[in-house]
Amino acid sequence: MSGEDKFDVIIIGAGPAGTACAYTLAKEGKNVLVIERGVTAGSKNVTGGRFYTYALDLVEPGLWKDATLERKVTHEQIMMMDGNQSITIDYSNPLFNKEGEMPQSFTILRAVFDEWFASKAEEQGAVIACGIKVDGLIEENGRITGVKAGGDEMFADLVIAADGVNSMIAREAGLVPELSDKTIGVGVKEIIELPAKTIEERFHLKPGEGASLLMLGCTEGIHGGGFLYTNNESISLGCVFTPSEAAAHGRQVHDIFQDLKMHPSIYPLIEGGKTVEYGAHLVREEGYRGIPKQLYRDGLMVIGEAAGFVLNIGYTIRGIDLAIVSGVAAARAVISGSNPGPAYLEELKNIKLLPSMKAVDGYFDLLEIHRLYETYPKVAGGVFNKMYSISGETPVSIKKGIWGVLKDNKVSLWQLVKDGIRGYRSI
């Protein structure tokens, strides 16, 4: 093993987790190699497109100002759909975007963001080798000592797996079991180009402002939902499903997505746009309870979505910020000089990642309620329909109307109370 072939740390994957870790380590003078299979960092990465800015500030205060971000999110919207009808709630609060302060959240395009972030880690001295896939780990006497890629072997004091949702490396190391089709979602997404002005008109935004729209009831009752984010000159539109349910339902994910695009409340938002990118990707759905029992072993640590750090909680998906935070935690553990594995767990707690994920753990139960994906959007639609239908006939009382709608949708009072209690408990 020559000095040339040995690094302090080898990181597998230049997604947000790997790059944040590399940045932090390199800044402290560690000799870091990041191996990324994409031709450039981010070239193949699919995400929804919303990012919580605080995470970049953890990497380096003020770094976000230099980042290639799209629009700051000023409008939070939730749409409930049933057939052709829809109800939208639009929440905006200027406190999230105070003049002169760091905006809470931005929309982003990963191909651009990841490449920018990787170039920043490079500036700190990390070596980033793109276009190379890691094929496996090198193990000596129970300790991970390096990686294999093509015919080459490369060694390090520590290997960090940041290879994303379906981490081959964490599986090979025996830390993470095979993903089950019940605990992951399949996401499909298009990037649709539109002029900035058109986007601003359609979403009532000022230049630089953006909207985040999540949709329920657009998945034909399948556990899942849709998302739409406004970028500078494009819209990211997609949906996430539980694949096994979609298969049992007998519909192609792509067809359901096509219907979503044609929905009378969505089509006018994307009309005239040009689809420039189509992608599909997995995402973990389990939140806190999906985190593997063991996040490290001798010579290896797992970070980012490979370690289950993603929250898909119905009103928002958070994976990018948690990936970055976990990368910083891992780097701090290494820098601390103590036994990196246990130090990493300690840092994950200090940096509030594990506690934050635990706090919203109950959402998983709420999202398990199937009526959320079809029945309740229908009920809500039905109630609004009753409220807004004026024909000159004597209307039934709203109360009666609601009961009628519940009955039509076969929801008993008992179920409603039960789901209500479950929902309340879970939040």
Place this chain on the structure above:
Amino acid sequence: MSNVIVCFKWVKAEDDLRIDSSTLAVDLSKSKGKISDYDRNAIEAARIASEAAGSETVALTFGSADTKTALKDALSRGPKQAFWVNDVSAENADGFVTANMLAAAIRKIGSYSLIVCGEGAADTYAHQVGPRIGALLDIPVISFVKEMRIDGNRLYAVRKLEDSLEQVEADLPAVVTVLPEINPAPIPGLKAVLEGGKKPVTEFKIQDLDLEDGDTSRKTDVVSFKGCSMSRKKILINEGDAKERVTALVAALKKEGVL
């Protein structure tokens, strides 16, 4: 044998070209750069030739500031060092200007036994640079090369012509322009990529080169640069039974001149 110099061009990747279908204007702003595809085969051909002869491969390019990323990529493919004529004029240089720059840089580099170029660049495919370098340096040029071998001071090459193969020989130093089929262009492995980042790069500015007046002015002018967009006719044949539809389809295809 002295060095094998391989010239390569950093071009815009065609994947991200955007063509406005109404004006046919081409938007290059979203396109990343890449080493011209055929030049990747050329780099490998140079590596194989110099390895066989026990000499070194040297890479040379004329490109603007964003060519910097190209050098690492080129060096991870085998050359021991790279030379870079860094000038923004490369972005719209023609074969005349490019050949002047490269030939002047080659004179600076000094010793060489073989100069390898791709047959044409992936963007312009003008077949100009290799032959012009040969003329400027007053050495033999062999183009359309699909095989080559060096024995001592003699180069043996097979040229692929329209309907025949031609075997030719020349004394070194010489210029060859190679076809992509000369050899595959392997994707560099991890160690090669890491080494590529550490190899030396020498940068020339135009002022460093011995050029004459006029060497930097192009001989050709680009009058317009437009995309090519295929518009579909959107003919739908859905009337009548199967037989009638087939007849209508055949008639329509005949009318279009495809049958």
